[in-house]
Amino acid sequence: MTAHQAAGWWIDRAACRDADPDLFFPLGASEHSPVQVEAAAAVCAGCPVTAQCLTWALDTGQDHGIWAGTTPEERRTMRRALSRR
Numbered sequence: 001m002t003a004h005q006a007a008g009w010w011i012d013r014a015a016c017r018d019a020d021p022d023l024f025f026p027l028g029a030s031e032h033s034p035v036q037v038e039a040a041a042a043v044c045a046g047c048p049v050t051a052q053c054l055t056w057a058l059d060t061g062q063d064h065g066i067w068a069g070t071t072p073e074e075r076r077t078m079r080r081a082l083s084r085r
């Protein structure tokens with residue numbers, strides 16, 4: 001089962017379904033460039049399932065890629081803040 005299949009019903013409504021995967025998961029780059037993050041976030045901004053995407057990415061500890069317009073570092077910060085509650 002792929003990560004996308006495991007994600008649930010919402011992935012079928014994702015605005016990134018037909019986008020270039022390299023925009024969200026760059027190969028060979030340890031950090032996303034600000035331009036790339038901005039371009040991916042622009043796709044996410046028009047997505048109807050952003051909340052489901054972010055919840056899934058946080059719940060499953062997605063440590064790579066742009067999910068719901070967030071970078072891995074931003075999600076790590078969110079997870080740390082949530083764990084302190």
Ligand code: SF4
Nearest residue numbers: 014016044047053068
């Ligand atoms: S919020 Fe962004 S990464 Fe998540 S499903 Fe939508 S377009 Fe894809």
